Amino acid sequence: MSMQEKFCGHCATPLTRAVPAGDTHSRLMCDRCGHIVYQNPKILVACLAFWQDRVVWMRRACEPQRGSWAIPAGFMESDETPQQAAARELREETGGVVDPNQLELFLLGSLPEISEVYLAFHGPLLSPQLNRGEESLDVALFSAEEVPWKEFAYPVVQPSLQQFYIDHQSRQYGVYQATYGAGQHTFSRIGGSEEGT
Structure with missing residues (x-):
């Protein structure tokens, strides 16, 4: 305490x-x-930013999982919308730029054991230009076939990221919910577009 x-x-x-x-x-x-x-959950946001068929990834420079690949993510600040926070984390970690107003919800996740809510958004990069930030050892745009899954920092969310690549290929994006806990993980679709966007 x-x-x-x-x-x-x-x-x-x-x-x-x-x-x-x-x-x-x-x-x-x-x-x-x-x-x-009152002790309330923290809100963790992630940004699935893409250029054509590739998604932005970063190799973590900080613990936990230093040296492993991940999607740009971090905690929301008090003065931000979730979309603004996701865009900021992307910019800070990879130099990638997205318009927060174009970000759409992809995943609503719950991590009750560590008291966090996880929101993942997707949207197009304004340009393919990336520059690693202080929290990144490297940044890259990976297609589904190029993702280094064996070096992925958080394997528990791998099914949701694989689903994003499937949705992105068809341009028919679902909205999903997931719960991540000790030995118990759920992942299911709760909505989304039936048309290409």
Whole structure:
């Protein structure tokens, strides 16, 4: 527990753990002023940016999985829409540029064990120009046949990325949901276009 979690951020009184009235979860609470500390999931966004039949990948320069290939992704900031966050992560990690207004939802993922929500968007690059950022050892555009799956940082999401390549080839994009957990993974279609876009 961090120092912030030990004392109330409003009156500095030591916090206790209890179930607030009308709630169903145990929370850190201040007995003096009544402040309740809510710990909510973080939002992780990814950008499946493409140029023709190829998708942008980056080789991670940071842990976890340093040296492995991944799709550009990171955490959403407070002042962003999910699409703006996905576009920013792409730009920071690969130098790739997309119009956030052209990004469409591909995947809504849930990682309950680490309290994260995963949103993956897809959209066209404005140009094929890429430049690796500080968080990348390398960047590349890979077709489905070129992806280095054996060096993929997060194999648990491989089925969803393979599905994206299938959708991208037909230009008929689905919207999917997934849950990633210890030994239990689900992946299913929940909507999407029936026409090429």
